[in-house]
Amino acid sequence: MPLLTILPSGKTIDAAPGTSLLKAILDAGEQLISKCGGEAACGKCHVFVIEGRKTISKIAAAENARLDTLVGIGSKSRLACQALLGTEPVTVELLGALSG
Numbered sequence: 001m002p003l004l005t006i007l008p009s010g011k012t013i014d015a016a017p018g019t020s021l022l023k024a025i026l027d028a029g030e031q032l033i034s035k036c037g038g039e040a041a042c043g044k045c046h047v048f049v050i051e052g053r054k055t056i057s058k059i060a061a062a063e064n065a066r067l068d069t070l071v072g073i074g075s076k077s078r079l080a081c082q083a084l085l086g087t088e089p090v091t092v093e094l095l096g097a098l099s100g
């Protein structure tokens with residue numbers, strides 16, 4: 001089973017545990033803006049984690065603080081640059097115009 005499924009396209013990619021969601025999403029050929037280079041500073045990489053939230057890395061203070069500044073945040077929100085894949089399958093939803 002692929003480690004990561006990306007919605008709405010349904011693309012899947014196998015990625016090593018410890019890979020950031022941002023890197024895996026870009027490696028899959030999907031578009032995701034990362035203006036700050038993955039420093040939890042721009043908020044452009046906001047995604048929803050639909051499945052597998054427990055297997056990815058926990059939200060640290062910097063991510064939490066940035067998420068608080070964004071529009072459209074929910075309980076599934078993560079910054080893809082900060083969330084690291086674990087060993088279980090994960091499904092994310094790209095938010096397009098909502099992010100940022």
Ligand code: FES
Nearest residue numbers: 034040042043081
């Ligand atoms: S790339 Fe800027 S917050 Fe994730």
